[in-house]
Amino acid sequence: MAIRLYDLCGSNNRRFSPYCWRVRLALAHKGLDHETVPLLFTEIPDVLGDHGGRVPVLDDGGTRVADSFAIAEYLEATYPDRPSLFGGAAGVTMARFVEGFANTVVLAGIAPLIVADVADRVDDTDRTYFVESREKRFGKALAEVQAGRDDAVTGFRKRLDPLRWALRQVPFLGGDGPMMADYILFGSFQWARVASPFALLDADDAVAAWLDRCLSLHGGLGRSESAADA
Amino acid sequence: MAIRLYDLCGSNNRRFSPYCWRVRLALAHKGLDHETVPLLFTEIPDVLGDHGGRVPVLDDGGTRVADSFAIAEYLEATYPDRPSLFGGAAGVTMARFVEGFANTVVLAGIAPLIVADVADRVDDTDRTYFVESREKRFGKALAEVQAGRDDAVTGFRKRLDPLRWALRQVPFLGGDGPMMADYILFGSFQWARVASPFALLDADDAVAAWLDRCLSLHGGLGRSESAADA
Numbered sequence: 001m002a003i004r005l006y007d008l009c010g011s012n013n014r015r016f017s018p019y020c021w022r023v024r025l026a027l028a029h030k031g032l033d034h035e036t037v038p039l040l041f042t043e044i045p046d047v048l049g050d051h052g053g054r055v056p057v058l059d060d061g062g063t064r065v066a067d068s069f070a071i072a073e074y075l076e077a078t079y080p081d082r083p084s085l086f087g088g089a090a091g092v093t094m095a096r097f098v099e100g101f102a103n104t105v106v107l108a109g110i111a112p113l114i115v116a117d118v119a120d121r122v123d124d125t126d127r128t129y130f131v132e133s134r135e136k137r138f139g140k141a142l143a144e145v146q147a148g149r150d151d152a153v154t155g156f157r158k159r160l161d162p163l164r165w166a167l168r169q170v171p172f173l174g175g176d177g178p179m180m181a182d183y184i185l186f187g188s189f190q191w192a193r194v195a196s197p198f199a200l201l202d203a204d205d206a207v208a209a210w211l212d213r214c215l216s217l218h219g220g221l222g223r224s225e226s227a228a229d230a
Numbered sequence: 231m232a233i234r235l236y237d238l239c240g241s242n243n244r245r246f247s248p249y250c251w252r253v254r255l256a257l258a259h260k261g262l263d264h265e266t267v268p269l270l271f272t273e274i275p276d277v278l279g280d281h282g283g284r285v286p287v288l289d290d291g292g293t294r295v296a297d298s299f300a301i302a303e304y305l306e307a308t309y310p311d312r313p314s315l316f317g318g319a320a321g322v323t324m325a326r327f328v329e330g331f332a333n334t335v336v337l338a339g340i341a342p343l344i345v346a347d348v349a350d351r352v353d354d355t356d357r358t359y360f361v362e363s364r365e366k367r368f369g370k371a372l373a374e375v376q377a378g379r380d381d382a383v384t385g386f387r388k389r390l391d392p393l394r395w396a397l398r399q400v401p402f403l404g405g406d407g408p409m410m411a412d413y414i415l416f417g418s419f420q421w422a423r424v425a426s427p428f429a430l431l432d433a434d435d436a437v438a439a440w441l442d443r444c445l446s447l448h449g450g451l452g453r454s455e456s457a458a459d460a
Contacts, residue, residue: 165329
């Protein structure tokens with residue numbers, strides 16, 4: 001039975017979930033054919049309610065796994081003869097640290113810079129849910145959250161220094177080639193690329209060069225999803 | 231010939247260099263006997279000028295290696311039968327990311343919180359050099375830099391979230407046991423512990439619990455250096 005990945009979609013079948021992109025690259029890394037099942041935010045609880053109501057959820061011949069990191073660990077354990085996502089046990093806990101950075105610094109840093117743009121690109125069916133839940137989270141209107149981002153982005157860029165540091169001598173966090181740590185971070189930037197036209201990175205930033213390399217991986221999988229139009 | 235580590239010292243032979251502590255734990259991890267050679271800031275150029283004037287410098291039977299990360303890589307390559315510091319090639323580039331976090335977030339975040347305290351604990355011979363170089367770096371008097379730290383520390387603590395994330399399920403970044411990534415971060419906190427009485431972490435912080443575990447490693451090597459008195 002084919003591998004199926006339950007994915008999130010916005011308007012025009014736009015795939016922007018940072019967590020789902022982590023898994024899509026991981027599946028490509030393992031060379032595993034799969035199909036994605038696009039779901040709206042408001043469809044997820046009905047379809048996948050038994051998995052906490054969140055995507056990604058992987059269905060591998062009837063075995064269901066939720067949570068992007070757990071899925072990567074499942075793929076590593078289940079397909080050990082395919083290229084490794086972690087490079088051994090030490091790589092798993094190191095990737096957890098990168099996950100912490102991706103979630104608490106990168107995603108948390110990007111969200112206030114693009115959240116109103118994201119709202120413009122969710123499906124009409126989802127808009128009320130999305131706007132109300134995010135306004136509750138931020139405590140103000142989304143346009144207000146995003147206001148002043150031309151200045152705020154400077155602080156965000158500065159907080160990417162650990163990534164720049166790691167990329168001084170190698171093209172990927174995985175070294176000569178990408179590993180799960182790269183995919184975890186890639187997902188965050190892909191979210192911003194697909195859901196907002198805002199220029200998150202300076203063109204001459206080493207992080208932008210790394211992102212460009214990530215977009216070209218596995219036959220240009222990341223690039224197959226269009227960047228958001230202004 | 232014995233392994234010799236050129237180390238930094240303050241007043242009363244206090245060892246506070248964050249970079250040297252990384253190497254001291256790495257040597258202990260490898261089970262390698264060694265002696266440390268304490269140097270004042272202002273002695274380093276004369277003694278080690280050919281190595282960029284910075285410590286740590288390792289001398290292993292006449293082979294000299296500078297830079298804490300390069301030393302760890304040297305130890306891993308030279309003593310492959312001893313416990314691994316990196317857990318394989320993937321672990322090296324992941325540790326580089328942790329180094330980036332340690333240097334650009336942790337050390338850079340701690341410095342303005344404790345720099346005047348550090349100045350109080352360098353050797354008298356070094357004080358003018360230390361104060362002048364740090365005042366030039368910060369662009370103001372060290373007491374001013376440190377002022378308001380009771381508020382500023384809140385932001386610093388928040389920026390440790392990636393570390394908290396990684397430690398949710400394992401006691402060390404290395405997993406069940408410590409690896410170089412732990413030692414790299416440990417050095418930053420040990421610097422603060424030895425050079426300043428300021429309470430950098432909340433007592434109930436998972437990072438504080440991890441630090442306590444690190445202090446107990448290798449026969450309590452880290453704890454063998456006293457915490458700064460108020």
